[in-house]
Amino acid sequence: MDADTTTGTDDRRVVLEVDDLRVTFSRAGRRIHAVNGLSYRLYAGRMLAIIGESGSGKSVSVRALMGLLPPSAFIAGSARLAGTELVGMSEKEMRRIRGDEIAMVFQDPARSLNPTMSVGAQITEAIRTKSTIDRKAAAARAVELLKLVRLPAAERRFHEYPHQLSGGMRQRVMIAIALASNPKVLIADEATTALDVTTQAQIMELLVDLQDRLGTAVIMISHDLGLAASYADEVLVMYGGRAVEHAATDTLFRNVRMPYTKALLGAIPQLTTPPHSMLTVIGGHPPDLSALPPGCAFAPRCPRATARCAERPPLDEHEPGHRYACWHPVMPGVELETPADGVPAEDVELDDAEQLRTEGHVAAPPTLLTAGVIPSEDRVPTKREQA
Numbered sequence: 001m002d003a004d005t006t007t008g009t010d011d012r013r014v015v016l017e018v019d020d021l022r023v024t025f026s027r028a029g030r031r032i033h034a035v036n037g038l039s040y041r042l043y044a045g046r047m048l049a050i051i052g053e054s055g056s057g058k059s060v061s062v063r064a065l066m067g068l069l070p071p072s073a074f075i076a077g078s079a080r081l082a083g084t085e086l087v088g089m090s091e092k093e094m095r096r097i098r099g100d101e102i103a104m105v106f107q108d109p110a111r112s113l114n115p116t117m118s119v120g121a122q123i124t125e126a127i128r129t130k131s132t133i134d135r136k137a138a139a140a141r142a143v144e145l146l147k148l149v150r151l152p153a154a155e156r157r158f159h160e161y162p163h164q165l166s167g168g169m170r171q172r173v174m175i176a177i178a179l180a181s182n183p184k185v186l187i188a189d190e191a192t193t194a195l196d197v198t199t200q201a202q203i204m205e206l207l208v209d210l211q212d213r214l215g216t217a218v219i220m221i222s223h224d225l226g227l228a229a230s231y232a233d234e235v236l237v238m239y240g241g242r243a244v245e246h247a248a249t250d251t252l253f254r255n256v257r258m259p260y261t262k263a264l265l266g267a268i269p270q271l272t273t274p275p276h277s278m279l280t281v282i283g284g285h286p287p288d289l290s291a292l293p294p295g296c297a298f299a300p301r302c303p304r305a306t307a308r309c310a311e312r313p314p315l316d317e318h319e320p321g322h323r324y325a326c327w328h329p330v331m332p333g334v335e336l337e338t339p340a341d342g343v344p345a346e347d348v349e350l351d352d353a354e355q356l357r358t359e360g361h362v363a364a365p366p367t368l369l370t371a372g373v374i375p376s377e378d379r380v381p382t383k384r385e386q387a
């Protein structure tokens with residue numbers, strides 16, 4: 001396993017240790033290597049953002065933890081939740097852990113909720129499947145949970161049906177259901193993607209609040225680097241089923257090292273971008289997971305690639321608390337060495353961190369908080385702003 005001291009080795013409580021996790025699907029005689037040796041630790045009361053392009057293995061990696069993959073998935077490696085090994089666990093044991101110790105909130109609450117039951121009845125049922133309390137006590141607890149997730153007029157909403165609630169309210173109900181058994185780990189897989197930016201920010205604030213109040217560890221999966229920069233304590237970037245960069249949020253955004261992370265940042269719309277401008281996208285295609293190259297999977301799209309990149313770079317802790325997998329990381333002020341084999345790199349920008357700061361990626365994530373999108377009276381300072 002790669003050493004993971006990304007957030008230090010202090011006394012914070014590790015709740016989840018993922019070690020060399022691998023997921024392979026067999027489909028039509030092909031093997032699809034969706035997750036390829038993923039390792040990280042998750043701490044109580046902290047939020048880890050997993051980001052990366054579509055198909056990079058984000059969802060598969062967390063579904064593997066919850067036993068939510070189809071039988072065509074072969075899972076190897078290790079994932080210990082409070083010391084209990086999840087990989088290889090029977091479905092019966094997994095059913096107990098799922099919802100009880102580790103819970104998930106998905107992108108589309110409309111599809112996850114039962115349209116024929118009131119939201120109160122659904123939360124009450126979730127509570128009663130996990131404990132022996134009677135219906136009345138469970139209903140009272142359900143109202144408490146609705147208040148905890150800050151659903152306005154919780155007592156009245158308890159009796160309403162999903163179609164009577166807005167998208168944001170439905171997502172709060174899903175979070176209340178996920179919290180019914182006070183899980184150690186809450187996974188939010190693109191949980192705010194379908195919401196407007198104001199509601200998105202309110203749900204993220206709620207998750208941060210729950211982390212602080214309940215000590216829940218949160219894994220937030222997103223395409224949105226602005227959200228990750230605003231709310232997560234640490235960020236893990238995935239490419240081709242592997243972690244390619246991982247650090248505390250500030251460290252990562254201020255000192256982007258991996259050209260892929262840099263390219264992702266380049267793909268974020270800027271506040272200063274004139275309306276209707278073309279979005280910068282990362283050129284080329286994500287790797288074919290059934291035929292991953294032996295070297296760095298980003299090489300065909302990487303402006304810094306050299307012949308050395310035909311060998312796969314290890315994900316090492318090159319700087320304190322900062323892991324990345326790259327032979328030629330972006331280093332402000334350090335010229336890219338022309339390797340001995342003489343293959344040149346193209347288009348190297350070396351003032352990356354400064355550029356990110358001046359463009360507002362770091363101190364002011366572009367999508368939500370500083371764009372004036374969220375009325376100031378509706379928001380509380382993020383944890384990172386309070387720090």
Ligand SMILES: Nc1ncnc2c1ncn2[C@@H]1O[C@H](COP(=O)(O)OP(=O)(O)OP(=O)(O)O)[C@@H](O)[C@H]1O
Pocket residue numbers: 025027032034052053054055056057058059060061070072223289
């Ligand atoms: N049941 C399956 N059978 C075969 N391949 C699968 C299956 N589920 C996922 N995959 C493949 O695994 C890879 C990773 O998928 P995953 O859903 O984890 O991506 P993701 O990073 O979550 O992307 P997105 O941002 O679009 O949600 C994809 O190439 C996908 O096609």
Ligand code: SF4
Pocket residue numbers: 258259260296297298299300302303304305306309313325326327328329
């Ligand atoms: S190892 Fe090479 S190809 Fe991969 S990201 Fe670094 S420079 Fe680019």
Ligand SMILES: [Mg+2]
Pocket residue numbers: 058059060189
């Ligand atoms: Mg996904």
